[in-house]
Amino acid sequence: MNTLSSTTGNISLDPSAAFGSDGSGARVTASRDARASGVKLAVRNLTMRYGNGHTALRDFNLSVKAGEMVVVLGSNGSGKSTLMKCVVGLNRPTAGSVEVAGCDLAALSGNALRQARLPLALISQNANLVKRRSVLANVCCGALGRHRTLATALGRLPRDEIETSRACLEEVGLLHLAGQRASTLSGGQAQRVAVARALVQRPHVLLADEPVASLDPEAADEVMRLLRRLATEDGLAVVCVLHQPELAARYADRLVGLRKGELDFDRHASEVPSAQIARLYVGDAS
Ligand SMILES: Nc1ncnc2c1ncn2[C@@H]1O[C@H](COP(=O)(O)OP(=O)(O)O)[C@@H](O)[C@H]1O
Numbered sequence: 344m345n346t347l348s349s350t351t352g353n354i355s356l357d358p359s360a361a362f363g364s365d366g367s368g369a370r371v372t373a374s375r376d377a378r379a380s381g382v383k384l385a386v387r388n389l390t391m392r393y394g395n396g397h398t399a400l401r402d403f404n405l406s407v408k409a410g411e412m413v414v415v416l417g418s419n420g421s422g423k424s425t426l427m428k429c430v431v432g433l434n435r436p437t438a439g440s441v442e443v444a445g446c447d448l449a450a451l452s453g454n455a456l457r458q459a460r461l462p463l464a465l466i467s468q469n470a471n472l473v474k475r476r477s478v479l480a481n482v483c484c485g486a487l488g489r490h491r492t493l494a495t496a497l498g499r500l501p502r503d504e505i506e507t508s509r510a511c512l513e514e515v516g517l518l519h520l521a522g523q524r525a526s527t528l529s530g531g532q533a534q535r536v537a538v539a540r541a542l543v544q545r546p547h548v549l550l551a552d553e554p555v556a557s558l559d560p561e562a563a564d565e566v567m568r569l570l571r572r573l574a575t576e577d578g579l580a581v582v583c584v585l586h587q588p589e590l591a592a593r594y595a596d597r598l599v600g601l602r603k604g605e606l607d608f609d610r611h612a613s614e615v616p617s618a619q620i621a622r623l624y625v626g627d628a629s
């Protein structure tokens with residue numbers, strides 16, 4: 344049953360029936376703005392000390408430009424997720440600053456901070472899709488940050504947002520699955536849907552915390568190829584945490600090594616000796 348008005352859509356409807364056939368015109372505008380070159384993410388002197396007194400990140404610096412893909416490597420507990428959480432605002436850093444697309448987040452609060460965070464998107468190891476809902480409905484959730492209204496609380500979005508969501512699904516090669524339940528997807532497909540949901544946010548900066556950790560090698564490669572393309576073709580600044588140095592070397596422009604919460608190296612991917620990477624994973628040895 345289609346209850347759409349002319350300007351809004353109910354995102355729980357069967358999308359193939361409700362939204363017409365033409366998703367073609369709506370190329371992803373998600374990251375167009377990000378194409379302008381320049382630093383999109385600047386992390387400066389970031390320190391994170393948790394409530395229990397543990398310092399998980401110390402005086403950390405990172406700068407990522409539009410079109411660049413940086414892979415962060417480090418052993419378990421080295422502070423990779425802490426870094427990601429500080430950047431997206433899930434952790435409140437003890438010291439230092441995070442600048443996104445030219446906005447210093449520390450200087451903002453309330454609605455201004457929410458707006459400044461919109462160009463940031465995070466994907467995680469698990470796609471975290473709502474399994475009983477359609478693929479398209481899941482992707483549409485990426486637009487909710489722009490629409491804090493009663494209508495969206497009831498599951499209705501402007502029609503152009505639904506077209507944007509369809510375009511983002513097309514961007515990850517899964518538009519043909521728009522009407523399918525998320526529960527039916529393979530792990531690799533689910534992660535690509537999570538990427539599409541992130542793209543709906545129109546991010547300038549895409550963070551990925553171990554996005555391929557639960558995927559088989561082929562699916563992992565596909566997700567990495569997608570992230571690489573989003574950097575190269577759409578101009579996103581991509582920061583990806585990985586545990587596979589060989590994947591990192593294949594796809595990253597730069598490799599960043601984290602060791603006990605401190606920067607160990609930040610170099611062009613082809614310039615990092617494998618022994619230096621291996622040292623990240625050997626406990627206290629130096
Ligand atoms: N909420 C927290 N409270 C206290 N310590 C934490 C918290 N979250 C993470 N840590 C600690 O901070 C360190 C870094 O954690 P994390 O950033 O998750 O590492 P990684 O993602 O590199 O495995 C670890 O020693 C971890 O136990």
Ligand SMILES: [Mg+2]
Nearest residue numbers: 423424425552
């Ligand atoms: Mg982690």
